[in-house]
Amino acid sequence: MTNSKERIPLFRIQNSVCHQKDKFWHNQCIVGGEPMCHVFAGQEPERYASHTRRLRLNGQSTSIRLENSFWQILDQIAMTEGVTTPVFISTLHSEVLQLRGEPSNFTSLLRCACLKFMEMSPDHHAASIAAE
Incomplete structure (x- = not known):
């Protein structure tokens, strides 16, 4: 069992050589037993496609554009808070606004x-424990 303050690496570098058409590398990142390109780059494009939603902030109509995963x-x-997203x-x-004033990039x-929500979620904690 690891020390609770000890970080478990998200990925490791595996020495390998790849000779694919138009591709060549000597090292490959491995994430959870899979090459990084399968884990990160292989995700569905819909996850990182952007979507704009219109809503009101302090009575002002505005629009916010974020990737679908963040929405x-x-x-x-x-x-979880029992309210609508807007x-x-x-x-x-x-x-x-009350704590820091107008954010430069909302x-x-x-x-x-x-990200903070994901860090605080019980599932995130359970996944880090399972990795130990």
Whole structure:
């Protein structure tokens, strides 16, 4: 069992040589037993396709463009909080205004909020324990 403060690497470098048409490399990143290109680059394009949603922030109509994966996480956060996604985003914006003033890049803040939510989720904790 590892120390709880010890980090388990997300991926490891495997020495290998690949000679495919128009491709050549000596090292390959391995993630969970799979080559990185299968794990990261092989994801469905729909996950990283962008989508724009219109909503109101402090009474002002605006639009926010995010990748579909982030919208799914924001929908999940809102559902967890028992509100709609626009209400959650508007509340978050209001709280940020009170704490720090107008954010310079609110969509980046939303993406980081999604990452924070994923870090805090029990599933994320269970996955890190399973990796030990």
